[in-house]
Amino acid sequence: MEKLTVIKVGGKIVEEKESLKSLLNLFSKVEGKKVLVHGGGRSATKVAADLGIESKMVNGRRITDLETLKVVTMVYAGLVNKDIVASLQGQGINALGLTGADMNVILSEKRPVKDIDYGYVGDVKKVNIDILSDLINSGVVPVMAPITHDGKGSLLNTNADTIAGETAKALAEKFDVTLIYCFEKKGVLMDENDDNSVIPHITPESFIKLLKDEVVKGGMIPKLENAFGALDCGVKEVIITEAGELGNNSGTVITI
């Protein structure tokens, strides 16, 4: 199978002109077929604040009422997505911006209300593998915004890490997929105070030990659990690295 790299970038790197430019420059050098998945939360929070809408976060997730859905749709699918697409086109990359609604590439369902009502937040139900792989095989580079739809006319806000993971898993049926999560640190660190203590390789066995020794904790636990989930579904390797290190073969490589 042909190699495909799914790269997720988020945080301020995609939202500031200069850092975005150098990121896209690195992205353009990634060889072979590729998909870019982006976030945009900081810009959404800023635009919401400028519009007088308060951003409510629970466990790092945005509570998405109807007004907030409008803001994230504007910011993720409009501002951030099209800025990336135009920049990539300027570098000769045939980018196509997509939400899950476009050509029905990602169908989701509104998260059921249990303890918390997240509002218009969607959990991914189905990634349209054929349409995405046809696009990729025709030389298009999909640029995916973290917005999906329910197939009944409503857009839904969906976490960008989830979009990247689900897209990588689905495309593993057709490609040899490497999933790269760009992150503000150089990888999973042995010592959280030492940026150069990157753990080069994590396997299920070493993960158990890292958990036991409390080297891996907090928000890194779900990140690694997601990585193993993707690997269990056919993704070949997951890399956690810093955006500035894209293409440098650095960071933490996770395999099973």
Place this chain on the structure above:
Amino acid sequence: MEKLTVIKVGGKIVEEKESLKSLLNLFSKVEGKKVLVHGGGRSATKVAADLGIESKMVNGRRITDLETLKVVTMVYAGLVNKDIVASLQGQGINALGLTGADMNVILSEKRPVKDIDYGYVGDVKKVNIDILSDLINSGVVPVMAPITHDGKGSLLNTNADTIAGETAKALAEKFDVTLIYCFEKKGVLMDENDDNSVIPHITPESFIKLLKDEVVKGGMIPKLENAFGALDCGVKEVIITEAGELGNNSGTVITI
């Protein structure tokens, strides 16, 4: 050649939930291959105002500084476009939202400054006929936002009527194109105070007479000139009608 209908809708009809719903219901019933081009100026003006950005219009065109470009990108390519795409998907139509930057479908150039500096406004240079027709032939319904790009990394604001006209002209090479401009009136009126005085058919000869008799005046003159321009470039017919009359074979039909 196969029939293709390019429909341009603008104004408040695409920006209010209920009217958009009935418009898209009519649009979904239009038979055969089709393209939707939308505006969104009212929402852009509102969001700009809410963000404290003043909208400056000259001859009905928006002066687009960098902050305004961000607003129109958010509103046209995000809010309005994705709302339409998700609604059409909800009706079983395989919609794909596009700006000119996506797959480089419309390349434009920044309007040169003569008397007026319009800012980040783009005049269409090239419509990518092959990509659009491949999409259309594969069953996709393109939903085009009035944003283009310069191929060098910048987005540009482009009038939706122009996008519709240029797209129709380009696609006339591959399809038998009908171009429909939806409008707040039922068509070109014989008496501007009588909404039921629609002129059913205008030809180049009758247009000269209508101009001479001052039946057609003001903003309707460039609209009709654009229509004749499209017909001169191979578009089969242009229809000016009210959005609510879509599919009713009413309105003013312009042919050469």
